[in-house]
Amino acid sequence: MGKNIVEKILLNHIVEGELKEGNRVGIRIDRTLTQDSTGTMAYLQLEAMGIDRVKTKKSVAYIDHNMLQQGFENADDHKFIQTIANKYGIYFSRPGNGICHQVNLERFSVPGETLLGSDSHTPTAGGVGMLAIGAGGLDVALAMAGEAYYIKVPKVVKVELKGKLSKMVSSKDIILEVLKRETVKGGVGKVYEYAGEGVAYLSVPQRATITNMGAELGATTSIFPSDEKTKEFFIAQNRLDDWKELSADEDAKYDDIIEIDLSKLEPMVAAPHSPDNIKTCREEGKIKIDQVAIGSCTNSSYEDLMKVSKILKGRKVADNVSLVIAPGSRQVMEMIARNGALADIISSGARILENSCGPCIGMGQSPGTDAVSIRTFNRNFYGRSGTNSAKVYLTSPEVAAVSAVYGCLMDPRDAEFDIDFNDISTDSFIIDDSMIISPAQDSSKVEIVRGPNIKPFPLNTKLTDIISGKVIIKTVDNITTDHIMPSNAKLLPYRSNIPYLSQFCFSTIDEDFANRAMENKGGFIVAGENYGQGSSREHAALAPLYLGIKGVIAKSFARIHKANLINSGILPMEFENPDDYAKIEQMDELKLEDIIIGLKKSRIKVTDTKKGFEFYVKAQFSKEEVEMLLAGGRLNAIKEKSK
Ligand code: MIC
Numbered sequence: 001m002g003k004n005i006v007e008k009i010l011l012n013h014i015v016e017g018e019l020k021e022g023n024r025v026g027i028r029i030d031r032t033l034t035q036d037s038t039g040t041m042a043y044l045q046l047e048a049m050g051i052d053r054v055k056t057k058k059s060v061a062y063i064d065h066n067m068l069q070q071g072f073e074n075a076d077d078h079k080f081i082q083t084i085a086n087k088y089g090i091y092f093s094r095p096g097n098g099i100c101h102q103v104n105l106e107r108f109s110v111p112g113e114t115l116l117g118s119d120s121h122t123p124t125a126g127g128v129g130m131l132a133i134g135a136g137g138l139d140v141a142l143a144m145a146g147e148a149y150y151i152k153v154p155k156v157v158k159v160e161l162k163g164k165l166s167k168m169v170s171s172k173d174i175i176l177e178v179l180k181r182e183t184v185k186g187g188v189g190k191v192y193e194y195a196g197e198g199v200a201y202l203s204v205p206q207r208a209t210i211t212n213m214g215a216e217l218g219a220t221t222s223i224f225p226s227d228e229k230t231k232e233f234f235i236a237q238n239r240l241d242d243w244k245e246l247s248a249d250e251d252a253k254y255d256d257i258i259e260i261d262l263s264k265l266e267p268m269v270a271a272p273h274s275p276d277n278i279k280t281c282r283e284e285g286k287i288k289i290d291q292v293a294i295g296s297c298t299n300s301s302y303e304d305l306m307k308v309s310k311i312l313k314g315r316k317v318a319d320n321v322s323l324v325i326a327p328g329s330r331q332v333m334e335m336i337a338r339n340g341a342l343a344d345i346i347s348s349g350a351r352i353l354e355n356s357c358g359p360c361i362g363m364g365q366s367p368g369t370d371a372v373s374i375r376t377f378n379r380n381f382y383g384r385s386g387t388n389s390a391k392v393y394l395t396s397p398e399v400a401a402v403s404a405v406y407g408c409l410m411d412p413r414d415a416e417f418d419i420d421f422n423d424i425s426t427d428s429f430i431i432d433d434s435m436i437i438s439p440a441q442d443s444s445k446v447e448i449v450r451g452p453n454i455k456p457f458p459l460n461t462k463l464t465d466i467i468s469g470k471v472i473i474k475t476v477d478n479i480t481t482d483h484i485m486p487s488n489a490k491l492l493p494y495r496s497n498i499p500y501l502s503q504f505c506f507s508t509i510d511e512d513f514a515n516r517a518m519e520n521k522g523g524f525i526v527a528g529e530n531y532g533q534g535s536s537r538e539h540a541a542l543a544p545l546y547l548g549i550k551g552v553i554a555k556s557f558a559r560i561h562k563a564n565l566i567n568s569g570i571l572p573m574e575f576e577n578p579d580d581y582a583k584i585e586q587m588d589e590l591k592l593e594d595i596i597i598g599l600k601k602s603r604i605k606v607t608d609t610k611k612g613f614e615f616y617v618k619a620q621f622s623k624e625e626v627e628m629l630l631a632g633g634r635l636n637a638i639k640e641k642s643k
């Protein structure tokens, strides 16, 4: 029987288990990626594993998130990552080189290989046919140490692209359409494999926009075939040796099929505050805007910025708009600087930011009170921009640039000017890898530099058979890791300092959470559907762990966050009967009994001792996960095994 692309790559990498939907399998990881805001934790964990050198084909440590050096903390973290990378055989992408996913796509992606990254948008590399998965830092550290990565064999959904995009409609609109149909929780346990005649019309950066934002579906990853267009990209990057063809067999089977007629798509927006709140630009209307931000790992390629420069050339940014632009990489920045496009952008009145995540993770450029911000990014979760009252819309670069000129949200097809994008592709990028530092051959003399902001990571204690505690918070559906452990210019510098960071746990929606948790010696979190969607940050598990949270009872969980909870020894449990959710209130006292047997039976009894009722929760874990939970987290389990 024919195979799809996902099956082909998984079969080539499987080291444990059988490739059957729903089975847990171990796969070999060829390459890893870390960025600085999850990297410090990942490298502290790697250090704790006692290996001398990474065992992957290539591991790269990027600095792209914590770029504002308002104090010593970020610079110290950069030094720590640089020195530890040097010691363990990891390539170091210096600050200024660009966003990890963009640089990885340009310089390190390889069709048919596996990539594990401590960032949820690692699937960006699916744009060249790589099986690229986002995970918590500990999982990535284990992959660097040569361990397999375990996943539930996903369902594979074929996304059949028919026809061709119309002018001013872009690949961002394709993924917004998928999000509209599938929602932010529709992709859990699935991989989206793109196919059909429409694929051939999309360049690699356009495909990468789609696989990047596939993370917002909650999917394990998304992937495109590696074809002639991919080959062109590799030739232009002077990396033909890394290219190989990869496609699904004609008779490949899929678990589901989605069809999208590209010619029918229109320019769209994801309206506040969710990437699946999709409207067409015309439906949303010409609302007045205050800010436009162009960049992020979703839309900051050379091609994206060339489109933007063409729109801005000879025009000015509207008086009411602040337009900020962050190119995705040094390569992109240098290309547009040398060909004059940057001059057109600057002369329009745009403010140029450095090649990094920047405003996407609230590192500067927070909008004003009640401001409307149009962003080419991938997430518009409540408070993520750093301004809780801001309304953030996600759009394509075309919509963003035209809107910046008009001062209101605009369907670019309604602009009075007409732009020709036909000549923007390039057949040769500027290649200069000199800012990517190779690791030392002999690491015995390399000293790891650790600033005072780097604190040890918290470890859990062994699981007990009975746990009692209060419901410290009860949340609604779709709570993101940005709610659980917010990130902004004030907090991001403390990613290697959990004691400090934990004081801000849930602070965007509940300022008193940390105090309540401390006063009550921890307890439980009760949540709705898709708890923990969004980023891969382990901090959303480590901060609750530090505050004494023992378990989370939710209607359902997002994939990466659930794995991070298990790795931290916090019990993620699902309501057997979702109606029980409504009966529980914040500060109810819960008692979990016979937990150890419960873990074997995949079912635990919970008593709400305040209200006097009992209910059951699902506690379905693999044998290895049970071991981790019993030991009080994965690192403890590893230590126990090695005794
Ligand atoms: C994000 O986009 O939310 C981040 C910041 O890149 C995170 C990683 C982090 O929290 O450091 C992600 O996507 O995993």
Ligand code: SF4
Residues within 6 Å of the ligand: 065, 099, 119, 121, 296, 297, 298, 356, 357, 360, 361, 377, 378
């Ligand atoms: Fe950086 Fe934003 Fe991409 Fe996360 S989503 S990696 S913060 S650019």
